[in-house]
Amino acid sequence: DVVIDGLFGSGLNEKLLGGYTSLSRQINDSGAYVVSIDIPSGLFGEYNTDNILRNVIHANLTLAISFPRFSFFFEETAKCVGEWKVLDIGLDNEAIAQTPASYFLIDEQGVRETLKKRNPFTTKDDYGRACFVAGSFGMMGAAVLATRAAMRSGLGLAKLHAPQCGYLIAQTAVPEALFSGDEHKCVITRIPDVKGYTMAIGPGIGRDEQTMDALEVYLRKAKRPIVLDADALNCIAERRSMLNDIPRDSIITPHAKEFDRLFGDHMTDEERLLKAVEMAQVAKIVIVLKGHYTKIVRPDGRVFVNATGNPGMATAGSGDVLTGIITALLAQGLHSSVAASIGCFVHGYAGNLARRKVGEMGLTASDIVDNLGEAFKLIMEEK
Amino acid sequence: DVVIDGLFGSGLNEKLLGGYTSLSRQINDSGAYVVSIDIPSGLFGEYNTDNILRNVIHANLTLAISFPRFSFFFEETAKCVGEWKVLDIGLDNEAIAQTPASYFLIDEQGVRETLKKRNPFTTKDDYGRACFVAGSFGMMGAAVLATRAAMRSGLGLAKLHAPQCGYLIAQTAVPEALFSGDEHKCVITRIPDVKGYTMAIGPGIGRDEQTMDALEVYLRKAKRPIVLDADALNCIAERRSMLNDIPRDSIITPHAKEFDRLFGDHMTDEERLLKAVEMAQVAKIVIVLKGHYTKIVRPDGRVFVNATGNPGMATAGSGDVLTGIITALLAQGLHSSVAASIGCFVHGYAGNLARRKVGEMGLTASDIVDNLGEAFKLIMEEK
């Protein structure tokens, strides 16, 4: 059986009550294939925290009118939406663009237009320099993956600052990158402020006290936007005063757990996002909230949703690769907000290419790196 | 000449005697191409230990009715069967399913149905963590192969616990995996019980006294199912009291020699299997008896036979790869028995893909790893 759910409309924005409730529960229990028009009845476009989802229609397929609703992108509400497709009913594009909105889907065309063709008369100096502060004993792979990802994302020159125990590993695995050895054998105890380099701090650095000290010292002096990921965020979570020292327009890339360690527990993805919107505005930073439909929250509170990627990318090292891409784009002169959005888009795109070749089970972080070149190439090709 | 052997039937289940014997010997010596219907005359479906195989018809081709007989899968009796194919005579599938049976062929459809499509809203935490206790001076490759195989089998996060001499090798070869260094430079002297990690012990650990001590100490405390392979089994064979400490539902993966070191010598594959059935039930563990037609014996005594794979996989490191796959599946939440069966099926499937590319002579254990992604992908695709 097929049920077409178009009664309540999405404009209603009110919870289903009374008879409607019992109707929707009946539909949900019927086992019928449910198609919702625009949005499942009972679901709001935004802010479903107080909504009783049991009473909301659980569609198998939602045919969104003109564009997807925000609630499609959260784990808790996505269950009501099922698979979704956009019905183009010919809305005027200009009208859409002028409608004030607070969330946006990152689309391939926008990414393509930002990533311009290179001018032939350029040298590696025109494509930026990035210094990765990454790695510690037993976690050097994170540093390697981030650095390799950056070299495959158009970066001119990469330097890796890591403990001495990372020397042989890094120079063997990424011959294109320079290596700067920390004084310590196993952990990072000093963060150099390399002039002219875009800094990225975090992949695999651990949470040694000396590393935290180094991060604290560094952040106090730091002025230009940096990228903070993984253990750098965990360090900050342990010494939260550092939060105030993150330079304006920096990018942080927490997944849900890291985000909660930084900003307190959240019950739902939507709650977490609302907090991120608040914190991005307060701290004037870009927050990349990682997950399925990664959300990039800009310092002005606008939210960009990324729809590329697949669950095969839920694998160790995947986040380190993302850090490498974003850092490379930042070093090439893109604004933090743009670098973060495009980075997420390309990361997921490369992951999708990798899936075609090695499937979801076989997908490793190295496969994402290996597909970055083709990803950029396909995205940038005129369609 | 072609001889059709259908006289005695497989239901007879009696040894060939008298005139029949001389007839079958005559046929075997005739040089004719012999086709047996259902099962070669004189061969039993099971329990041929006391059978005189000289008197059994040696077929070139056996056309099994509805399903292959158990005796097709042992080296000693397979010689009588020759090549075999199944004749589907339209038996009722449900009837087959309800017939009590003690052995089963692992089939692709069953594997496909168990390996479900991933939910997009998942993170690496949803795909488990595994800790490999593996490697020693001169045998670090075994640790690398097992860990890499696990990362290509859907595992969320891998950690390798190895001697210090394995550090650079592991971090260069498997950047996705964490490394935990043993106190000793060359051998493992301590087995950490990493909370939340599925443990796999054995590839390349050697048989140093300190390693045996560590294994003994670990097993005494161990509660959750673990995977034991290779040198871990050889260690146990030297101190057999450890056998009693293997946690319930653990998986051991001996080849014939390792099995005999553990449980005494056996003359034939069939004898060895019968012993395995007994021991699996006694110890409440899963025994993966490796070889052509690897047999997975469950704690309830049921035997699952794997038919994927090829003799090009008879190469160093092949078993380490299998350990990696099974461990990854166990860590992802499959039951031990299921993880073992599916692991063997995928291992052989990947080996067959590798053979198509590099042939039997050129096939190395790394090739099996490299084809795991494609193997999972092809198996999981709807047919």
Add this chain to the structure above:
Amino acid sequence: DVVIDGLFGSGLNEKLLGGYTSLSRQINDSGAYVVSIDIPSGLFGEYNTDNILRNVIHANLTLAISFPRFSFFFEETAKCVGEWKVLDIGLDNEAIAQTPASYFLIDEQGVRETLKKRNPFTTKDDYGRACFVAGSFGMMGAAVLATRAAMRSGLGLAKLHAPQCGYLIAQTAVPEALFSGDEHKCVITRIPDVKGYTMAIGPGIGRDEQTMDALEVYLRKAKRPIVLDADALNCIAERRSMLNDIPRDSIITPHAKEFDRLFGDHMTDEERLLKAVEMAQVAKIVIVLKGHYTKIVRPDGRVFVNATGNPGMATAGSGDVLTGIITALLAQGLHSSVAASIGCFVHGYAGNLARRKVGEMGLTASDIVDNLGEAFKLIMEEK
């Protein structure tokens, strides 16, 4: 709108004055698509240093008659030329060849004719030996890239002389090459004069005082042509007396910045080239002035322009690969001038093959190495 610019001709060789000037400015501001015949009006074929480029027609497309003009190949004047194509108007080839010229485009046919098919009865001794003096702590990748590039450019045997800290890296990454360890752990302090080996000095050696001393000592005794690149040039720039000790017919491969460090600042590419022509003649060396349209200046002052390559090659390590190729060709017996020209052509050709596979953003120096074999193969195939 389309404007055809063919009024002034290229033979005029005079700056645009008066009314012409205002006309050309008007055309430039019009937004029309401008097609220049032969050369944009107001631009000279050579020597535009004193020209006021604002007054020159800025074409979108230039249709050069018979061959491109020299000014097409400099960053500052290329802007006026736009895209260019050659119109073959049937000039007599012999006549062209006999016209005295001081610059030449490197063409594929010439490269093909020089790279002869190998005689089957040859051994690795027939394809030369090269010793790379390269690498230092943190910059071993440069050494690896140069050595690997040489092995993929037909060289018989490569040796790498590097500090001790480079040992494991080099032997793992380039098993085909021998390693010679410097006495020092981190920098080069001695340059061996290995008999029968073509020497290449520079990639990743840094500018340690001890390294400079070693270079100074070496150059004083050196007699045969060598290849000097990267930090070797930076060392020489700090102790300029070494310039006089560079053996005749040696090859130096500076990019614009390295060139200026050696020979003083230059405002334009054309000025820089004129200086290079002077210095190549004075020092009797080959100067490879790297950039888009790399110019190879021979000891006799003739300039060869290379047109292969793409801006994706503006990435760390790209120059090290070029050094490896040129050194391999020199070791195989080509004259310095020829080795340099062919090396640049093949380097760009391999970079173009790499771009087809991984695009401009994803292109790394290792990709250029990986495509060298196919590049040589395609170039050498009869067309």
Add this chain to the structure above:
Amino acid sequence: DVVIDGLFGSGLNEKLLGGYTSLSRQINDSGAYVVSIDIPSGLFGEYNTDNILRNVIHANLTLAISFPRFSFFFEETAKCVGEWKVLDIGLDNEAIAQTPASYFLIDEQGVRETLKKRNPFTTKDDYGRACFVAGSFGMMGAAVLATRAAMRSGLGLAKLHAPQCGYLIAQTAVPEALFSGDEHKCVITRIPDVKGYTMAIGPGIGRDEQTMDALEVYLRKAKRPIVLDADALNCIAERRSMLNDIPRDSIITPHAKEFDRLFGDHMTDEERLLKAVEMAQVAKIVIVLKGHYTKIVRPDGRVFVNATGNPGMATAGSGDVLTGIITALLAQGLHSSVAASIGCFVHGYAGNLARRKVGEMGLTASDIVDNLGEAFKLIMEEK
């Protein structure tokens, strides 16, 4: 112009004298395209050492009747033969087989028939074990290449015995192989006699006095056939008494220079071969005289000529790969003479596959290894 040279015939077996001489010189100087029937006039099928080649017709193409002559395979006489093809005139194959001959072309069909399909009920123990005694500081690549080649040639298990400095390199580059560390850090000072392992000694071991001592001690006790290559042969050349200790049916694989160091200088390839025939019979060993048309000389004096391969294989490490292949085949139970012949055939076949992909200039020893699997596969496929 085309000259057909069929006047003198190959049966004449006499030097050209008088008028014939002046005629052949005239033809050679004419610039005409010369086609010789069967064999160029004046050239002998064998034994041209005293022949005056100036007087022999220098053909561009030789159409050999039924089979190529021995003189086609030597550098000095091949010049007279030019390109050659066999004209099949329908000679009776059996008659050919019964004609006593002392040299043979290795043909693909013979190789295919010897390399049998594997029995599915086999384990890695059925495919032998080999121990490579190889490598020293700065020359570990040779050890890596030989070991990797063996693992791609069907070997069950490989062990590498090398100095301590080779540990990390070997375990990273060949995870499938075990490593056995010599007591010395930089050179081999002890050769273990590993029971059940086929021994191969030589690639990259250098000529340290301690290494020579170890080789001398080892050879005195050795009883089973071993493979000796490269520096092992150079060591023996320095202490020639070791020659007498080489076990019967061992295989030595010198190129021309190594051969001459062992057995004295030779002016021509043919002279060298005659010496090899003598020495193989005296020492009862297999001599693989490497070069274009590698000749395998058996202990009975018979010579097998290999025609696979190409001059792109004239590159560092190519010989180490050959040692790996031959050793793997020997360990799998082939007789020394057969292992050597098949090894050379497969080595050249893999090199030809590599050439198709990376061309002659780009071909490295690693490429040969990478194509071994496909080579065995294609050779073994039924045609």
